[in-house]
Amino acid sequence: MGLVDLINRRRTTRHFEPDGLFLPRETIEEMITQASAIPSEFGVKPWRFIIVRDRERKQVLYECAYGQDLIRQAAAVIIVCGDTRVDALVGKNLEKKVDEGLITAEEAKTCLEIVRKTIESSPRARLQMAVRTPSYAAFALMLLATERGLATASVSGFSEEAIRRAFHMSDRFIPVQLVAIGIPSMQHPNASSASTESTSQFIFHEDMGLTDI
Numbered sequence: 001m002g003l004v005d006l007i008n009r010r011r012t013t014r015h016f017e018p019d020g021l022f023l024p025r026e027t028i029e030e031m032i033t034q035a036s037a038i039p040s041e042f043g044v045k046p047w048r049f050i051i052v053r054d055r056e057r058k059q060v061l062y063e064c065a066y067g068q069d070l071i072r073q074a075a076a077v078i079i080v081c082g083d084t085r086v087d088a089l090v091g092k093n094l095e096k097k098v099d100e101g102l103i104t105a106e107e108a109k110t111c112l113e114i115v116r117k118t119i120e121s122s123p124r125a126r127l128q129m130a131v132r133t134p135s136y137a138a139f140a141l142m143l144l145a146t147e148r149g150l151a152t153a154s155v156s157g158f159s160e161e162a163i164r165r166a167f168h169m170s171d172r173f174i175p176v177q178l179v180a181i182g183i184p185s186m187q188h189p190n191a192s193s194a195s196t197e198s199t200s201q202f203i204f205h206e207d208m209g210l211t212d213i
Ligand SMILES: Cc1cc2nc3c(=O)[nH]c(=O)nc-3n(C[C@H](O)[C@H](O)[C@H](O)COP(=O)(O)O)c2cc1C
Pocket: 010, 011, 012, 013, 014, 068, 153, 154, 155, 156, 157, 158, 177, 193, 194
């Protein structure tokens, strides 16, 4: 399937066949490995993936997601988490590269300076770093699942604190997004979600012109 077809085929599924599919952990791990080939900020992997397949654990996650039933129905839900310590990861990675003779100490220092300045450039920068690359991974997972004939939903309607507590996630990590995977319910086919908005209103050339529209 071509990329455009794959992107168009993916549609949010909010009704899965309950117990309609057993998704082996190996299959999900393989998809995560494949998704890990995406570009990543400063070449590090600022993510964790919590695979939730157990019925009771899905029930816990369903409660964290304010009762969105698709969480209970999906064969598996992946909690895609972001690491807020990208700078530490980059530092370690650069040290290793210097040790291996892949880059010079000077190059490592320059790169680390860019990371430090980026983080200091705004109070939001660290958070953005934690969220950006894992979001790519979440979307890659959705496309990979679609390619396998599975249906998906991206879910960000949840309590961050509830997930952190229930899934024993330290403050260092942020639950970025849930990716629910399963087979779509025959009884509740997807309503069409094709956008009728013109793309041109979202596109600017060379400058945004201070518009807030
Ligand atoms: C980051 C993100 C978070 C989302 N969170 C939810 C959610 O919590 N619950 C839900 O039902 N749909 C959620 N969606 C699905 C969107 O509502 C859906 O993508 C949108 O309506 C377009 O429909 P489509 O995905 O079928 O094209 C989310 C989508 C994205 C990209």
